Amino acid sequence: MAKVKITSKSHVKPGKIVGRKECQLVTFDLPYLAFYYNQKLLFYKGGEFEEKVEKLKDGLRVVLEEFYQLGGKLGKDEEGVFRVDYDDDMDGVEVLEAIAEGVSVDELAADEGTSSLKDLIPYNGVLNLEGLHRPLLSVQLTKLKGGLAMGCAFNHSILDGTSTWHFMSSWAQICRGSNSVSVPPFLERTKARNTRVKLDLSLPPNPLASSNGDAKVGPQLREKLFRFSEAAIDKIKSKVNSNPPSDGSKQFSTFQSLAGHIWQHVTQARNLKPEDYSVFTVFADCRKRVDPPMPECYFGNLIQAIFTVTAAGLLLVNPPEFGASMVKKAIEAHNAKAIDERNKEWEAAPKIFQFKDAGVNCLAVGSSPRFKVYDVDFGWGKPEGVRSGSNNRFDGMVYLYQGKSGGRSIDVEITLEAGALEMLEKDKEFLMEV
Numbered sequence: 001m002a003k004v005k006i007t008s009k010s011h012v013k014p015g016k017i018v019g020r021k022e023c024q025l026v027t028f029d030l031p032y033l034a035f036y037y038n039q040k041l042l043f044y045k046g047g048e049f050e051e052k053v054e055k056l057k058d059g060l061r062v063v064l065e066e067f068y069q070l071g072g073k074l075g076k077d078e079e080g081v082f083r084v085d086y087d088d089d090m091d092g093v094e095v096l097e098a099i100a101e102g103v104s105v106d107e108l109a110a111d112e113g114t115s116s117l118k119d120l121i122p123y124n125g126v127l128n129l130e131g132l133h134r135p136l137l138s139v140q141l142t143k144l145k146g147g148l149a150m151g152c153a154f155n156h157s158i159l160d161g162t163s164t165w166h167f168m169s170s171w172a173q174i175c176r177g178s179n180s181v182s183v184p185p186f187l188e189r190t191k192a193r194n195t196r197v198k199l200d201l202s203l204p205p206n207p208l209a210s211s212n213g214d215a216k217v218g219p220q221l222r223e224k225l226f227r228f229s230e231a232a233i234d235k236i237k238s239k240v241n242s243n244p245p246s247d248g249s250k251q252f253s254t255f256q257s258l259a260g261h262i263w264q265h266v267t268q269a270r271n272l273k274p275e276d277y278s279v280f281t282v283f284a285d286c287r288k289r290v291d292p293p294m295p296e297c298y299f300g301n302l303i304q305a306i307f308t309v310t311a312a313g314l315l316l317v318n319p320p321e322f323g324a325s326m327v328k329k330a331i332e333a334h335n336a337k338a339i340d341e342r343n344k345e346w347e348a349a350p351k352i353f354q355f356k357d358a359g360v361n362c363l364a365v366g367s368s369p370r371f372k373v374y375d376v377d378f379g380w381g382k383p384e385g386v387r388s389g390s391n392n393r394f395d396g397m398v399y400l401y402q403g404k405s406g407g408r409s410i411d412v413e414i415t416l417e418a419g420a421l422e423m424l425e426k427d428k429e430f431l432m433e434v
Contacts, residue, residue, distance in 0.1 A: 003100070004098050004099070004100040004120060004142060005098060005099050005100070006096050006097070006140075007098060009094065009096050009097075010094075010097075011092045011094055011095065011135070012057050012061055012064065012071075012093045012095055013061070013064065013088070013091075013093075014061060014065045014068050014071060015061035015064070015065055016065050017088055018065070018086060019087075020085075020087050021068065021086040021087075022077075022083050022085055022086075023069060023083055023084045023187060024082075024083045024189065025074075025083055025084065025157065026189045026190060026192060026195070026300070027193045027195055027197060027347055028189075028192060028193060028300065028301045028303065028343075029082075029157050029158065029189070029301045030082060030197060030199060030352075031346070031350075031352060031353045032128055032156045032157045033127075033128050033129045033157045033199070033201060033352055034352040034354055035156045035157070035392055036126060036156070036391035036392050037123040037127075037128060037138075037153040037154060037155055037156065037391055038153070038154045038161075038164065038391065038392065039121045039122075039123065039124075039151065039153050039389025039391045040151075040154070040164065040386070041117055041120055041121050041149060041150070041152075041385075041387045041388070042149075042150045042168075042373075042376060042385070043105050043108050043109065043144065043147060043149045043150070043383060043385050044147050044148050044150070044378075044381065044383055044384060045105050045146060045384055046146070046147060046148070046380045046381065049148055052141075052378070052380065053097060053141050056095075056141065056150075056175060056378060058175075059171055059172075059378070060093060060095070060139075060171060062174045062179075062180075063167070063170050063174050063181060064093065066180075066181045066184045067170065067185055067299070069084045069086060069158060070136050070158075070167065071090065071091075071092040071093050072084050072085050072136060073086075073090060073131060073133070073134075073135075073136065074128075074129070074131035074132045074136070074155070074157065074158075075132070076132075079196065080198040080199065081196050081198055081199075082199060084136070091135060093137045093138070093139060094134075094135040094138040094139070095138075095139050095140075095141065096138065097140075097142075099142065099143045100119070100120070100143070100144055100149070101143060101144065101145050103144050103145060104144060104147070105144055105145075105146055105384050105385075106384075108144070108384070108385060109384045109385040109404075112224050113222070113223055114387065114388070114389070114390055114393075114413075117151075117387055117389065117390075118389065118390050120142050120151045121140060121151030121152070121153060121389040122138040122140045122151060123138050123153035124390055126153070126391075128155050128156050128157040129157075131155040136154070136155040137154055139152050140152075151389070152168075153389070153391075156301070156392070158300065158301075159300060159301060160300070160301040160302060160303045161285075161367050161368060162296070162298075162302070162371070163185070163298070163300060163301075165371045166183070166296075166297060167185075168373075168376050169375060169376055170182070170183070171378075172375075172376045172378045172379075175379050176377065176378065176379045177379070183296075183297050184297065185297055185299035186295045186297045186298045187299050189298075189300045192294050192298065192302055193343060195343070195347050197347050197350055199350055199352075201352065219418070220417065220418045221415055221417060222415070222416065222421045223390075223414065223415045223421075224413070224414060224424075224425065225387070225411055225412070225413050226411070226412045226414065226431070227404075227409070227411050227412075228258075228403065228409060228410050228412060228432065229403070229405065230403075230405070230407040230408045230409045233410055235432055236257050236258055236261045236320075237252070237257040239320065240252050240257040240260055240261070240320050240321045241257065241321075243319065249328075252321065252324045252325070253328075254408065254410075255400075256325075256327050256328045257320075257324055258400075258410065258412075259280065259282070259324060260320040260322070260323035260324030260325075260327065261324075261430070262412065262414075263278070263280050263315060263323040263327070264316065264323050265424060265427055265429065265430035266396070266414070266420070267312045267315045267316060267361070268316060268423070268427070269416070269423035269424040269427060269430075270312075270361060270420045271423070272312035272361055274311065274312060274313025275312075276360075277309055277310070278310065278315060278361040278362070278363070279308070279309045279360055279361065279362045279363070280308050280309070280327055280330075280364075280365075281307050281362060281365065282306045282330070282331060282364075282365050283303045283305055283364070283366045284303060284305075284306050284331060285368070286304055286339055289334065289335060289336055290336055291336035291340075304334070304339060304342060306330050306331060306334045307330065308327060308329070308330040310326060361396070363396045363398060364396055364397055364398065365398045365399075366392075366397065366398070366399055367388070367400050368400055369401060369402045369410045370402075371401070373386040373401055373402055374404060374406070384404075385404065386402075386404075386411075387401075393415040395415065395416060396415070398412060398413065398414050398415075399412075400413075
């Protein structure tokens with residue numbers, strides 16, 4: 001990819017005085033402190049780069065009046081409990097401007113890997129814990145040939161995917177001419193959980209040595225974007241639902257059907273022994289599962305990892321509804337009581353997630369095709385593409401996005417060992433080409 005050159009760096013703060021604000025991080029937030037910044041990339045067609053940058057900054061000033069936590073820093077209170085601090089004298093959100101004129105929007109949209117996208121998104125290999133002294137949101141606006149790339153790095157310890165896209169759509173709404181955010185964020189995290197958990201965490205001595213960026217330890221990983229059309233998704237769903245559950249429970253959802261499909265074919269591509277275990281993990285939104293339920297606009301992390309496990313041989317000899325039914329049961333069992341028990345267990349012995357904890361021969365699904373990522377229109381049309389950055393990827397990480405073609409189409413970004421990914425690329429049944 002042509003060299004990306006950073007041309008300027010500035011900071012954007014809320015357009016009005018907010019004052020000093022402190023908000024305790026809760027049990028749903030804390031495990032992500034040792035994850036990396038969550039990176040999203042959107043690219044758009046059209047000229048007038050400088051004009052667009054000014055419009056985006058102006059909109060950002062307004063949207064930060066409500067979403068001011070993104071302009072703050074991580075802090076700790078006198079007891080060592082992590083929190084988000086905001087004060088008017090803080091720097092705010094970092095905005096980088098860059099140029100990569102040799103790269104066109106169409107090239108990016110057609111690219112199915114992620115390595116070429118890396119230089120378009122800030123904070124590669126930066127841990128969320130570094131939010132103690134770095135901005136909690138960094139945005140890189142890169143001028144492309146005939147368009148603009150918008151790379152965002154969000155500190156994952158203060159927000160999940162639902163909150164990320166709530167912020168992005170609110171920012172876009174302001175840029176399209178709205179005077180205020182139509183759905184303000186609900187900022188009272190302690191309403192979801194108020195246990196105070198003291199953590200003694202410090203940064204590794206050399207962040208680069210532990211980065212998931214360039215230091216390649218272990219097998220070579222590759223990422224690829226697989227696009228499933230509406231017709232392919234419908235076919236996967238109807239195949240999984242062709243033998244309805246005998247217990248009379250409701251049919252498999254699109255997500256459960258696709259999960260069964262991916263799990264079975266990745267297990268095959270990995271060439272596992274029949275007795276090898278394989279773990280399937282879903283980072284599920286708990287806003288409506290907790291008691292009392294939280295509003296959709298709850299700002300923070302309100303997700304939990306739901307795990308299910310089986311032997312590779314069982315996944316391969318059974319039809320795809322076998323894996324789908326395991327995922328379905330695990331999701332349905334994750335009610336308010338299960339969430340509360342998981343939180344209590346974690347609070348008694350806090351464990352900071354690292355990717356190696358994801359589980360053996362794991363597949364872990366983040367993001368969701370329910371997020372309306374292609375509705376993020378700042379006034380110059382919908383994005384030509386929406387992707388994840390190179391942070392937070394490990395063998396088996398899967399990101400699901402709404403497909404660009406709309407309707408029920410879904411984009412599936414998968415990271416696997418290079419050999420397994422090559423097998424998957426040749427698997428016509430997985431690609432729905434049979």
